[in-house]
Amino acid sequence: MHSLVQRIRDTYAGLPVGERKLAELILEMQGDFAAYSATELASRAGVSKATGARLVRRLGYADFHEMREQARNRFQSGSPLAELSGTQGLEGTLAHHLGHDIACLTRTVETIPAERAQAAVNILAGAQRVTVVGFRNSYPLAFYARELLVHVRPQVNLLPVSGQTASEELSDLGPTDAILAFGFRRRPPVLGRILRIAAAAKTPTVLLGDSSLGEIGKAANVVFHCFSRGARLFDSYVAAMSLVNYLGSGVALALGTSAHERLRRIESLHEEFSDLEP
Amino acid sequence: MHSLVQRIRDTYAGLPVGERKLAELILEMQGDFAAYSATELASRAGVSKATGARLVRRLGYADFHEMREQARNRFQSGSPLAELSGTQGLEGTLAHHLGHDIACLTRTVETIPAERAQAAVNILAGAQRVTVVGFRNSYPLAFYARELLVHVRPQVNLLPVSGQTASEELSDLGPTDAILAFGFRRRPPVLGRILRIAAAAKTPTVLLGDSSLGEIGKAANVVFHCFSRGARLFDSYVAAMSLVNYLGSGVALALGTSAHERLRRIESLHEEFSDLEP
DNA sequence: AAGGATATGAAACATATGTTTCATATCCGC
């Protein structure tokens, strides 16, 4: 059972102009095409309904309904095995790499009880200030987390700060603050020290890391173990990335109106500065 | 203009049994209801089409098409604010979130021919200097990419540099250099200018972005479109993250001995500094 | 218990969607 993307890719070279336009639109829509009728899609691509129907048949579907059904099931199935079964590429291929990442994602999510995620969200939503901490390979994750959080809440700081030591930032840590820390392997020892300082200051701490955490995880209130085994040279951080995204939006949900207002102000400023493309 | 979720919440207490069942199903589906017909939804909820139409009217929509349209429109707008004002209330399980991330990963990988990945690897491995470029939401990805590349090759720079403008870094760009750029939506316009400058300087460019790329993708030599539709408030970057990882390890492979030597030297220095935990 | 209000689904109806047919244009090979 080939996916729609695969089918488009396999037939793209032989597609006539009109059908190609429609195929490109569908790819661009990232599965959202399922929320549109075949008539609307054809119109948007600037081709006729008949051309649309022909593309559907050329791609091997009985009809548009079957094609839409397949797209809908992509999100619903929730069964990573279904995705994995099509991804068994040779060692070294992108497909093989994908298989590892899916496995990391799936295994990580399976280990997380809803209450733990909610506890993390509550800590991050309830604190007066949040300090996000990540060194070295954890730094992109920490940066990303800070980026998301600052969209929905005030006073989110990032550590390390270039040109500074951590002491300045941590000197007034207290129980009304929170720490969101990333502790993936090959981390500098300073992370463990920061976590102990936070524990001593009774600062609630959320920690994302991998199987290397060991003792340092004990200093944190909420700990997430992310699977990070990569297919090749480097570790995989897709699970951590995904979890950060989930927690970030969870914080927005927990904060409700204040997050809403903040997003609105940010948007308004973007417009005033005209600093973003669509 | 109230969101669908808000409307359901406002009227929930007064909803008759049948309409309530349908409303609950719609909430549960998290905006995915837009990929289904009103007839299918009613059937799934175990109520009649007529009851479905009545709920639509009770919620204040002229008809089902208007309701679906509102759901679809949130897909198009790039702002997190639009996510909040859309159909979903940000609720949803980690499993649902996972489903979206897996779909993004899978769909992205499916669109990438092996030759394109190899072309990108060749550019990044063959250049004298690599400049990695990413602004705002693309910055964590750019940072990560730079981090990986600098493990396996020399002279990898990151843009933006705090406190500087891009001009200094780009002033001596030439055909022996390479650019690795990240252009996800809601990017500042400077990215497009950088890509045009690189093209004018005949600097080979690899670009990762999403469906918002449009014209700016034309300035790059190798373009990857990553699917980035998130399940909740924020876009998903797991596909981009995964691809960066793959390309980074591909560069190591392409460089062979020099990459191994470099990794060895880095490791030796880590040991000398005793700056990493296991 | 009676009456009024409300809910519900089947059926009728209106409209939209999706598929197929047909006429015509375009492309390609000889």
Place this chain on the structure above:
DNA sequence: GCGGATATGAAACATATGTTTCATATCCTT
């Protein structure tokens, strides 16, 4: 240039969808 193959969209047609109407059941108040 001619003929055959292919592409395309308008139109015809079949079917599905969505809305409204109507008959009946249920609930609530007096």
